[in-house]
Amino acid sequence: MAKGKDISMRQLRYFVAAADAGQFSQAALKVHVSQSAITAAVLQLEQALGVSLFERLPYGVALTAEGNKFAQHARHILDTLQDALSEPLFLGHSMQGVVRVGASYTVLGYFLPALLARFKRSYPQVEIDLLDMDRPSIETAVLSGELDLGLAIISNTQDLMRFEHHVLIRSRRQLWLATQHPLNAVSSITLADVAEHAYIMPTVDEGEVSALRYWQSQGRMPKVAFRTSSMEALRGLVAHGFGVTILSDMLYRAWSLEGKKIESRPLVDVIPPMELGLIWRPEAQLSEPAQAFRQFLIMACAS
DNA sequence: AGTCGTGATCATGGCGTAGT
DNA sequence: ACTACGCCATGATCACGACT
Numbered sequence: 001m002a003k004g005k006d007i008s009m010r011q012l013r014y015f016v017a018a019a020d021a022g023q024f025s026q027a028a029l030k031v032h033v034s035q036s037a038i039t040a041a042v043l044q045l046e047q048a049l050g051v052s053l054f055e056r057l058p059y060g061v062a063l064t065a066e067g068n069k070f071a072q073h074a075r076h077i078l079d080t081l082q083d084a085l086s087e088p089l090f091l092g093h094s095m096q097g098v099v100r101v102g103a104s105y106t107v108l109g110y111f112l113p114a115l116l117a118r119f120k121r122s123y124p125q126v127e128i129d130l131l132d133m134d135r136p137s138i139e140t141a142v143l144s145g146e147l148d149l150g151l152a153i154i155s156n157t158q159d160l161m162r163f164e165h166h167v168l169i170r171s172r173r174q175l176w177l178a179t180q181h182p183l184n185a186v187s188s189i190t191l192a193d194v195a196e197h198a199y200i201m202p203t204v205d206e207g208e209v210s211a212l213r214y215w216q217s218q219g220r221m222p223k224v225a226f227r228t229s230s231m232e233a234l235r236g237l238v239a240h241g242f243g244v245t246i247l248s249d250m251l252y253r254a255w256s257l258e259g260k261k262i263e264s265r266p267l268v269d270v271i272p273p274m275e276l277g278l279i280w281r282p283e284a285q286l287s288e289p290a291q292a293f294r295q296f297l298i299m300a301c302a303s
Numbered sequence: 304a305g306t307c308g309t310g311a312t313c314a315t316g317g318c319g320t321a322g323t
Numbered sequence: 324a325c326t327a328c329g330c331c332a333t334g335a336t337c338a339c340g341a342c343t
Contacts, residue, residue: 035333040307319328
């Protein structure tokens with residue numbers, strides 16, 4: 001760094017885009033600049049750092065070991081900046097109070113923990129009183145005012161008009177199956193194909209009701225071999241080839257508890273996505289901390 | 304003067320295809 | 324099965340312009 005060149009946020013943005021895309025030209029499309037701008041930014045970074053960040057391949061680029069490490073830092077820097085820009089820090093540190101939040105099982109397990117940690121950093125004095133409840137109980141408690149906010153799979157909610165709501169996440173539903181499962185050899189999989197094979201029915205968070213809804217609308221029924229409310233059991237059964245299931249990407253993990261691989265494949269039939277959302281009482285005057293938490297979730301999920 | 308972006312152009316290497 | 328060829332997408336480089 002003899003010339004004392006500074007590293008800019010722009011360079012980091014382009015670098016991360018390139019690392020994500022694996023191709024400079026694709027990264028260029030994503031950040032709306034020309035390919036040469038990406039090349040230049042990466043070159044400048046490499047010069048400033050004194051290491052090569054990418055291995056140049058015939059088709060695209062691949063991160064080097066150093067590049068991979070630096071990419072983690074770069075992502076963290078960009079995230080931190082994003083947080084700083086999107087969160088009202090000036091209010092956050094002084095704000096105090098309790099927010100009563102009800103969340104259903106999968107929301108609690110797969111969605112909330114990371115977000116709660118981030119919220120805590122910005123609003124250290126706000127306490128989130130988190131309750132594990134099923135969706136109908138959350139809805140009743142929100143309407144009666146026992147809860148400030150409810151977090152649930154609102155694609156299951158019958159009459160959403162009773163609430164103010166905001167959809168935080170739409171998650172595509174896909175087929176989960178073992179690597180060696182015969183369906184994995186089929187190029188485009190339909191519900192009719194799935195109906196031929198043993199099906200593992202998840203019962204947690206109304207999994208059965210929501211599944212049967214789209215099965216019935218296609219005029220078919222799954223061949224249910226097992227029912228379980230345990231996600232880990234479900235993963236284990238799928239990974240060992242005892243059956244397949246259809247669940248949202250939010251819940252998907254590539255490995256079962258024993259470390260066996262689980263594949264996920266799209267279905268050609270139209271299956272409604274899982275919608276995770278926030279509900280609150282229509283005419284309720286939310287407390288400041290509750291408003292802050294609501295706003296935080298909406299902002300965090302928008303990006 | 305310095306920064307950032309663009310488009311034209313170049314060299315490289317994989318891939319498909321036609322011919323043997 | 325092998326080879327030679329041309330096509331194509333890729334990243335690198337350069338000259339130039341806009342902006343501050």
